[in-house]
Amino acid sequence: MPEKSVPIEERRPTIEVLRAEKDVAGLIDALGSDDGLTRQRAALALGDLAGAEAVAPLIRALGDPLTAVREAAADSLALLGPPAVGPLVELIESPEASGKYEERTVTVIGAGGRTWELETRQDLRRVYAAAILGEIGDPAAVKPLVRALRDAGDDLRYQAAGAVAKFGSGAVEPLTAVLADPDPDTRIVAAGVLGDTGDAGAVEPLVGALRDGNADVRGAAGGALIRLGGAAVEPLIAATKDADRNVRLYAAGALKYIGDPRAIEPLQDLARSGDAEEKSVAEDAIERIRTVRRGMPAPTSR
Structure with missing residues (x-):
């Protein structure tokens, strides 16, 4: 068979x-x-x-x-x-x-x-x-x-x-170079990724990007600085005295969300010396930082 x-x-x-x-x-x-x-x-x-x-x-x-x-x-x-x-x-x-x-x-x-x-x-x-x-x-x-x-x-x-x-740190230098790219969409991505590296070396180029001529790039840089947290506080405090108004405004906005009390006094200085918008942003940031320090829910953005 x-x-x-x-x-x-x-x-x-x-x-x-x-x-x-x-x-x-x-x-x-x-x-x-x-x-x-x-x-x-x-x-x-x-x-x-x-x-x-x-x-x-x-x-x-x-x-x-x-x-x-x-x-x-x-x-x-x-x-x-x-x-x-x-x-x-x-x-x-x-x-x-x-x-x-x-x-x-x-x-x-x-x-x-x-x-x-x-x-x-x-x-x-x-x-x-x-x-x-x-x-x-x-x-x-x-x-x-x-x-x-x-x-x-x-x-x-x-x-x-x-x-x-x-x-991380290995990406900071090449990403910094991309912040000079002629395409704003590319600069936006580069700024965002710099914040995602978590590396303190990304702070300085991101503060520089707050001077970008494109508002979306400045916003992406501000958001990235917020994500870098404590490493960005001192450079952002210095940026509240920058000659560029955009830098001062975005620095104050970033300090608001980082919430470090070291920023209160410099923000008070900005509120006294700045124009109406700078005063509003600085005072809003101070209020939020103080509220969070007291353990209360942070106020919603205005």
Whole structure:
């Protein structure tokens, strides 16, 4: 009696077997499976077992139609670390670089056995690349990520901003240079990210940005200084005496929300010496600081 044939899928090694045998080539091959769960588990296993040879297949998987597979590939690339940095930087620096990771069609199987053929998407790879570089934390990625703040794609700019902020002091200098960019939208993003670094070195360039000719840039710089908190108090106190009226106003506004009592006396000086608007902003700031010090709810903004 002839042996019953076994379906090809059942004869293929499972991900558990491939992982146990440290069969990297088999796991890379499994990234091309028609089954999404198989692709996801293969991607996760490669992060634990593989090295540089898995970088390109995992980058290709960043364009997978299934979010779970993309996330697994991203996690594994972050685990691989240094070998992934160069290719990921190339992705965010050049939209065409994604073409190196040839496109393919993946069949997604849904309820009732229905199938859809979906092409992988190049734009996703660049967005994921920025986020992964932030997780890896290699200093070589800082300047490329800062340059990505000027990218035409909103999603890439957003991810690059979050990634750059994770580098802290290492990002301050390149971000400071972007505060001179001719595009105000780019300057706004740079100011915001400087505040997100949490580094005291960002205070001085942000105080300088309070002189920007664009009100939205000045507002972003003021908001960033508030987030820097105590490190910004003394420079902001000095800024209440700046020759530029905009600087004085935004400094008083930032001191209001930081809430440090050291600012009360300088704000009183501003209220006495400034024009009507400066007096109003300074007095409002003083009232809020004193209210918070007494443990009462802060008054709402006027």
